[in-house]
């Protein structure tokens with residue numbers, strides 16, 4: 001532990017790699033306690049979107065851009081639905097290969113063998129460790145647009161949602177509640193014949209909405225050729241500036257912190273509850289009585305009424321409703 005911490009402080013990449021492995025396997029608590037105070041400097045970017053839209057090509061282009069302005073970069077690839085541990089996914093991330101030899105680019109795919117908070121928890125730890133290590137830009141790439149991908153992308157300060165022209169994605173955008181999480185829409189494959197139509201669809205969808213704060217930007221890119229990446233980088237910078245100027249950054253940090261604490265505590269409770277239920281054989285009781293008895297065991301009284309948590313503030317409402 002001491003040796004690892006020393007190497008971490010000396011900014012040895014292999015110490016960062018080991019630290020993340022520890023976190024993944026549920027042994028990261030002590031380390032994170034030691035380095036936590038140093039986190040909070042990194043710019044964090046989430047990237048989500050359907051398979052094939054060009055996320056890994058976009059990631060490579062964003063890394064290239066960040067490197068060209070002298071930033072160190074960490075890339076975290078996450079596939080919440082994949083049963084494979086890291087390595088398997090990394091094999092697919094061929095498009096990042098040009099950055100493999102760059103010592104200022106750290107690329108990692110995530111697994112969650114034994115992390116209390118699952119893959120989201122392991123990813124949150126990895127972001128924190130990269131940040132504390134001193135990496136300037138952390139990019140979190142997730143494979144899909146399901147609930148857990150959204151949750152993971154939201155670990156970041158700025159969330160990019162990549163959309164595929166000609167795929168009907170724009171309808172999905174509203175359906176899946178993605179409008180709520182996108183800080184920037186990226187219509188990739190701008191060279192596609194349907195790209196402009198998609199841009200129009202998203203624009204008219206946004207016109208139906210009233211945004212209470214940041215109004216999502218829409219950027220057209222061609223990740224393969226690098227076209228539009230400067231504009232995307234500028235949009236990210238504009239969002240970061242907005243967060244800082246309005247103080248929303250603090251709110252975001254607070255929300256992320258509470259979320260992480262909740263995941264850890266829930267994981268612990270879940271374990272405890274599972275053990276307790278295995279041990280007991282109160283099957284004869286009715287389920288309410290059995291639940292009450294278990295909670296009493298934990299020092300909680302049944303029938304306590306809790307105030308419901310404040311619902312999240314809506315980011316956008318439909319005009320005229």
Ligand code: GDP
Pocket residue numbers: 049050051052053054055056057058095188189190191192221222223224225
């Ligand atoms: P991911 O599954 O979202 O990570 O998508 P990939 O980055 O693997 O890209 C899927 C395919 O789209 C690859 O064949 C890329 O070469 C291609 N692609 C990525 N960006 C563009 C683009 O801007 N234009 C075109 N025409 N193809 C692209």
